[in-house]
Amino acid sequence: MKIIRTVEEMKEFSKKIKESGKPIGFVPTMGYLHEGHLSLVRKAKEENNTVVTSIFVNPTQFAPTEDLDQYPRDEKGDSAKLKKEGVAAIFIPTINEIYPVDYQTYVEVTELTKNLCGRSRPTHFRGVTTIVLKLFKIVNPDRAYFGKKDYQQFRVIEKMCRDLNFDVKIVPCPIVREKDGVAMSSRNKHLTEKERRDTIILHQSLEKGKEIILNGERNSSKIIQTMKNMIGSKKTLKKIDYVSIVDLYTLKDLHYVDRNILIAVAVYFGKVRLIDNIEVIIDAKNNA
């Protein structure tokens, strides 16, 4: 397994693979890898001869007030895990390699980023789309793998590729959960033991929301209120950012559940912001 630190070397590596006619599967990450990331790597490995993973804690997707400096890092541990999965190369650039002095170009998806996390983190997705487009140009993958835990991110990147005529196939992968249902996240390590126990409510409330929809409830406010009451019952909850019922494709809020939807939540336990979501398919025919 190669560890590559420069853009030039990464491009050269991919060029050789592409010349051999073989596909590249790509898993972009911010490192501190858990089973969620590794599930993406395994899926990539199933579908592509060569898998490239990137590890880059991307500063442009963090606001000045956010946890960039606290974001956990473990290059050595990550490398060992990726080697075991049969990854061909890890791309670990420095910040200056990606954003040289005088860097000033950004890519923005305007509509899909207006709701959910885009509402409370207004510069976040601009940072995400910019780094992902750059990585796509550097790694030149045939397929790229994204976890559905960051559901909005998946839809935004899918849209960016379609709009900007990129041929990279965006492959969404299921959320990987701990035994108690909590979605895996690098940020979970910042939770106290008590907070960690309370976060179980996120997945439970999502399952509850789904259940009452499948039992016939169609009024979004009622479903959201039920979920907020559940989440609000936890002592270590600091703040609910949002509990939203949105169209599965446009991510726009829906007053009534009259199509396939996503229920998405973002909450703070202590200082840690956590997100989770669940798809609810009421119309299997239109689940493209």
Place this chain on the structure above:
Amino acid sequence: MKIIRTVEEMKEFSKKIKESGKPIGFVPTMGYLHEGHLSLVRKAKEENNTVVTSIFVNPTQFAPTEDLDQYPRDEKGDSAKLKKEGVAAIFIPTINEIYPVDYQTYVEVTELTKNLCGRSRPTHFRGVTTIVLKLFKIVNPDRAYFGKKDYQQFRVIEKMCRDLNFDVKIVPCPIVREKDGVAMSSRNKHLTEKERRDTIILHQSLEKGKEIILNGERNSSKIIQTMKNMIGSKKTLKKIDYVSIVDLYTLKDLHYVDRNILIAVAVYFGKVRLIDNIEVIIDAKNNA
């Protein structure tokens, strides 16, 4: 010569050329071709086996108040000219092919677009960078040719490619002028005879500005004032948008001419907005 109207067919065409290992030279245009455009095509033909030209009047680079509807078109005449130059394919997509329903992704260069035309046309360059990036993804050229009449456009696109890790080589080409010195522009056709005669002053004032710099003047305000007086003497002049002395690379205003610069002007004759510029190299060593 092929006329291609869909993204898919254009990608397929370029893919075949690239597989043969031969380079593609690309000249993006908005059509209504004059000798300025054809000089780009000839330069492209010199340097590449295959030349592709696009004709697309890009709506996203016009503000609602601007002259999108009046922009002149002549597909038949343009095709004949390009055929004569040995162009391999013209890409002429519909608006819907480029911007399908629900299109929402934009590319922005933030600093280089703040001065000059970016100041009076705040959404213009976002439209330019977005369409050029899309065309680069569709046509996949090795080199792309841009006229220096749109000097800021050339610098902005060069920056976008560097920042977003595109390998397309941006080739700037000299301004092509009529016999009387007026820079060729598709918009010249909208001028009355009298206005057309008065526009000679633009190039004359730029030459004058250059001359007094090369004779030792370093104070930008003085140079600009001399030029404004010249331009202002013309009866059909409607408005001066700007006369600016800027750094040749950053395009930032300079109070003193202490390095290589661009003098750039934008003025209205009647309803027609015209631009022109001249490079002044006082330090040949640093003219990278």
